[in-house]
Amino acid sequence: METTITLAHGAGGKQTSDLIAHVFKKHFSNPEFTADDAAVLTIQEQKLAFTTDGFIVSPWKFPGGNIGKLSICGTVNDLACMGAKPLYLSCAFVIEEGFPLDQLEEIATAMEKTALEAGIKIVAGDTKVAGKGQVDHLFITTTGVGQIMSEAHTSGANARPGDAVIVTGDIGRHGCTILLARNTYGIDAAVTSDCAPLWGAVESMFTTDNNIHVIRDATRGGVGTVLYEIAEQSNVGIRLNRPAIPVDPAVKGVCGMLGLDPMYLACEGRLVVFAPKKTASKLLEALHRNKYAQNAAIIGEVTDKMPGKVIVTTEIGTETMLPPPGGELLPRIC
Amino acid sequence: MEQVPAKNEMASHSPAWNIITSYNGPKVRIMEVCGTHTHEIFRLGIRHILPPAIELISGPGCPVCVTPVSFIDEALLLALEHHVTLCTFGDLVRVPGTKMNLADARSSGANIRIVYTPLDAYLYAKNNPEQQTVFLSVGFETTVPAACLAVKKAYADGLTNFSLLTANKTMKNAYRALKRSANAFLYPGHVNAITGTALCESLTQEGISGVITGFTANELLTALAVILTKTKEGRPFFYNCYPRVVTQDGSKTAQSLIAEIMEPCASEWRGLGIIPQSGLKLQPIYKGFDARLRFHLPALTGRSDPACRCGDVLQGKCKPTDCKIFGNRCRPEHPIGACMVSNEGACSAYYQYGGNL
Amino acid sequence: MCVGLAARVLNIKNGIALVDASGAKREISAELLDELDPGDYVMVHAGIAIAKITNDDKAETDAIMEAL
Structure with missing residues (x-):
């Protein structure tokens, strides 16, 4: 396997499945994360919170975290603000050609660890590779679903004098x-x-x-x-x-x-x-x-x-x- | 972790506070010359405690506010036509030129770098010899030494890709031009750190009063209290309320550095017009570092919006809120006049802090 | 017009001083000042030390008010 991301990693062929197997499956694996076109989730009759967020940060790695950790925290916190217990998350990567694989793995590891801590399962993902210079290293978009606690009724419109x-x-x-x-x-x-x-x-x-x-x-x-x-x-x-x-x-x-x-x-x-x-x-x-x-x-x-x-x-x-x-x-x- | 001790203890209900809040004498107009004074006075809520007889006027001490439109147009020309790398303080990025500002130019591909110091602009030029680099040299006596130092180093290194677009200004003649606008000046402490006290002291002979002022709550309140007390005595006065930073001589080294690299010239102040001997340009021996000469810039006459009253605001002739476009066409996110651009500008400070607070 | 920050000199070499303002550190030019030692306080503006200062504004303003 190569040590950097190439356009072939985004072409949908063997290299794409290798990348998924060696990086993403390794870190995001759970029963609900299948190779099918969509994740199948079982959710009881509950109020759900649903949110999405794109992450671009330069540099991608900084004291206290990296873009992977950020992409989980951002979506988990958006759900948490609604009083929603984070359940499932999808992530879409746009990676610049030439991005080193070991660094991608560093990012995936941070995502795995943060998701585990937050109790959210990564159940779907997508990878695209963009030509050199078309993105700044990599962009990640995460989408999350959470179950709103019955007692939670938070909203920015609810602040009251006192x-x-x-x-x-x-x-x-x-x-x-x-x-x-x-x-x-x-x-x-x-x-x-x-x-x-x-x-x-x-x-x-x-x-x-x-x-x-x-x-x-x-x-x-x-x-x-x-x-x-x-x-x-x-x-x-x-x-x-x-x-x-x-x-x-x-x-x-x-x-x-x-x-x-x-x-x-x-x-x-x-x-x-x-x-x-x-x-x-x-x-x-x-x-x-x-x-x-x-x-x-x-x-x-x-x-x-x-x-x-x-x-x-x-x-x-x-x-x-x-x-x-x-x-x-x-x-x-x- | 190193800690600078916090020494700004409660300034409220100090003797200075009491003098200010109990003032019931005749009307006093005090001009804070320095934009950072304007900013701190608003941030600390000092206007909130002033009795109606004390009026604070925000004067022309924000370099961004007094820099004419033509300067931005020159900078845009350098960035867009001559494809130089422009190094600038963040303050200038949103100042409107005739057609656009530097942020717009950056969006259309101009290479514009925000720097903390002119010395970083010099280093950028040194490290990128193939790239013509121009520093937008605005600022008063406090800022000029840093620009001079950059030129001196570039000269010593023989750099041929570094230059300044100068719009530097000095305060002396501005005080004279503004003497009828206020009863007393809060003199800009950091300018005086360079120039010393002699100049402001001598202005009392021309009937101009003021105190050199620092920037903490204690220092601002004390300076105001001193002005109120001295005004009662009825004679022009001068007082140094910032001796921990400002000495009688100022910085001799900085003064001789400025004199070595730059020389006085007439300068246009937005809103005040041309004030003789109030600007600085490079000495003939350093003219190789003058961007206007290097790039053969034509003389530009920028046009500011005719409805804008920044000039009157700077002279204390009107309040920002008296201007017709204040707060509607002219807002911090879409400034028309320069006083709305910088956080230090009087209009911006009025807008951000709600005008009445 | 001139944002100034009081900072403490940590070390000084060849006209360059490393200064600290409550944990934010930067190298600045100390070429305008003679006789600067570690531990001194300076007023920093646009990357240069413009004056050697004391850092106690309260003692100073108290003295000014006392004299008034």
Whole structure:
């Protein structure tokens, strides 16, 4: 077998089946993952959550994870936000010709491990090979199905005045990690991605108290963007307490050098949770027992004032608005 | 992990805070000259505690905001017609030129690299000798030494593929041009770190008052309190509220570096027009590093949108919210005037922080 | 106009200083400053150290208010 991906691996012949056997079957094997054209799933009369997401990340490997782990976490977390236990997942690869097989296997291994941890089964897949230069190493698309717990009714439109706002850990680490991994600005810091599967954290919250109004994962655009989305969807105001927002000092340092705000850096393992205050303090205890949510904190509350806006109480006790999200993050220097 | 100690303890209800919040004297107009001051004042919610008699005006200290349209047009010409690699601070990427901005040019294939320092632009040129590399040199006295250092190194290496498109500016004559716009200036601490205190001190003889100001909550509140206290005395005043960074002489090394590489010239400030001796261009001996000469750029006259009132905003003649296109045609995601582009721009800060906060 | 960041010098060699701002490290030019030692604080702007500083803004503003 070759050591790099060739166009023949995507042509559907023997090399394609070899690739599937040696890489994907080896790592994704389970009774429901057959060679047939579609997976056959048995699901009782249940409410299902169904989601899909494409993953492009450069570099594909970064401190704290790689594109494979990311592609599982992203879909698992989307399901978890709906209160859905992750069940089945499909994945489609678009791989650049010449991509080394051992690296593909590294990615598949990360997917296997993460899926196992999250309790989701990979039951279908597809591989296409694109010519050199047509994709940046590889793209992965995952689609997931989950079973919504009967007690879960989360939606971005459900935030209510009086809710507390929880973030399940320090913010902006993934975005900061990728920024550093690209090495565009010559900055070095011991920051690892927060990329993590969060079904366990969500399950532990529902086991503690199911009076949860909103769960969102703060991916692209970061926590700031998610809060603005929820403020708008629920037509409520959000008031944050800036000193309570957990940010790793090194992330702060990097942001300080480049004039960036960690509120807008991507996370891949952080949820924003809205629940009545009494529930929230119980949820916080449960979250602190989860290995991916040990820095969870209550960062603010929902009000009926200034609907659609996010107001910040600053470190000196004044009030200001959180700047609304504004597209591409550009370092500010001069 | 190394930690810089956090020394920004609660600034609220400090003596400075009390002086500001209890102020009930005559109206005072204070211009923050530096865009980073504008940004921090909004971020810290300082406007929220000001009594109505204190008016803060966001002046022309954001290089992006005062850089004329023609500069972006020149940069676009270099990128799209001369196919150079443009190295730029992120601040400039979304500034509108006459027809497009640098982000649009990048989407249509122009090679545009965002750098943290001009020294990285120089290194890129050194490592890619086949590629003509131009650094978009904007910025005031604080930023100029880094650009000069890059030129000096390129000169020493004999690089023939590195040049600057200069739009650097100096503050001295801008203070004079703006003296009627405000009662006192919050002088830009990091400019003064280079230039020292002498210049601002001497401006009191021309009736211009101000204090050199740092960027933390304590420093901003203290500077405002000093201005309010000194204004009461009725004489032009100067005060250095940032001595931990700003000394009387500033950086002699930086000053002589600037003088070695660059010389003063007249410069166009968006909204303020041409101010004599307020710009910097390369000294004749370094003219080989002037992108305008290397690529024989024609003189361009860019056109800004006629409805835009950035010029009046920069002079404190109107508030961003007084401009007809503010918040509708002109928004941070689609800026028309330069003050909406940079996060430091007065219009952008007003828009992002809700204007009334 | 000029984003500045206070950072601590970790080491210095041939005019290049490695600085640390709460865990973010970068090599910057120290050519504008003489007599810089590890442990000193500098104000960094656009990749160069523009001034040697003290890092305690509170002590300074307290003194200014006291004198006022």
